[in-house]
Each structure stands twice: as structure tokens, then as C-alpha cells.
């Protein structure tokens with residue numbers, strides 16, 4: 001299916017076989033921590049099912065992880081493991097609380113900053129695996145993109161699962177606790193950050209065909 005230069009398919013990876021969407025598609029599998037942590041969050045046995053399904057899939061895939069107060073201290077271990085399993089890319093975002101209200105998994109204050117530093121450390125250790133750039137991390141640490149979010153500018157209209165119109169985006173519009181680091185990544189791209197541009201080219205280009 002060739003709708004865009006690259007189609008990103010996000011899946012929890014638990015249902016196999018994972019379909020082959022063709023050479024212009026890259027599968028992103030959600031993994032929330034090393035086995036014990038992932039299974040605690042997503043259900044017992046889910047981690048092993050993902051590993052089995054990806055082994056059977058046999059094509060390039062990427063990992064997407066949402067960090068929260070439970071799993072962020074295990075990030076290095078997780079990236080190390082999936083580097084060994086042959087992931088093509090690793091995208092990390094932070095937990096965004098429902099309805100914008102801080103919950104028990106939301107990273108705030110010093111803990112949020114420590115977590116972002118850990119993501120930066122992972123990028124420094126695996127610059128060709130972990131999506132990131134100095135500009136992106138600076139923007140993440142600065143925090144609030146309210147009124148300047150490049151992602152929101154690209155959204156014409158957004159509805160949630162109950163067909164309520166959401167503005168400016170589907171992340172419940174609380175930029176202060178938004179964990180979608182893709183917004184910061186786009187900001188770094190707009191500002192000409194070299195590493196962000198390199199990753200943008202990789203993601204839109206040859207990564208899925210590697």
C-alpha cells in the first residue's frame with residue numbers, strides 16, 4: 001500500500017501472524033519495559049507473544065515505548081535488549097494522563113527531568129537506534145509547547161473515541177503534562193537540528209527497507 005513515502009503501523013504485537021504491509025511500511029511495536037515490567041502493565045505472557053510474533057515476522061520493525069513512573073528506571077536495560085533483538089529504531093515518549101489530570105504514573109518535576117536525561121543517555125549510547133537529537137531533548141526539558149506545538153499546527157480536526165471534538169490535539173490538550181515527544185522532535189526538525197533532520201530522513205526514507 002503506497003499512500004505516503006512511509007506508512008507507520010503501530011501494534012501491540014500480541015496477535016500473530018503480524019501481516020506484511022509491503023516495502024513502504026514499518027511496524028512499530030509497543031513495548032513498555034523488560035519482560036516483568038511489560039507483563040505487569042500489559043498482562044501476563046504478552047511479552048513472550050510479542051517476541052514470538054516478531055521472530056515469525058522476520059522483517060524490519062521498530063519499538064515504541066511509553067515511559068512512566070514504573071518503567072523509566074529500566075530504560076537502558078530495555079534498549080540494550082531490543083538492540084540485540086535487531087530493532088531498526090526505538091521511539092520513546094512519556095505517559096500522558098487521561099483528561100490531562102496528573103495520575104499515579106505521570107512523571108512530574110525532578111523525576112520527569114531525570115527521566116528525560118535517561119532518554120538522552122540512551123540516545124547517546126545508541127544514536128543510530130534511539131530517535132532523538134540535542135534540540136529535541138532541550139525542548140523536552142523546556143517543557144511546555146502550549147501555543148507553539150508543531151504537531152498541533154498540522155492537525156486540521158481531531159475527535160476522541162467518543163466523537164468529542166478535541167482541540168488543539170488528541171492528547172487532551174494539556175501541554176504541561178503531554179508526553180508526546182514527537183512534538184518536540186518536530187520542533188527540533190523545524191529549527192534545523194542536524195540529528196533531528198537525520199532521523200526524519202531515516203524515518204521517511206529507507207529505514208523500513210533496511
Ligand code: SF4
Nearest residue numbers: 145149152169175178
Ligand atoms: S498536548 Fe502535546 S501534542 Fe497536543 S498541542 Fe500540547 S504539546 Fe502538542
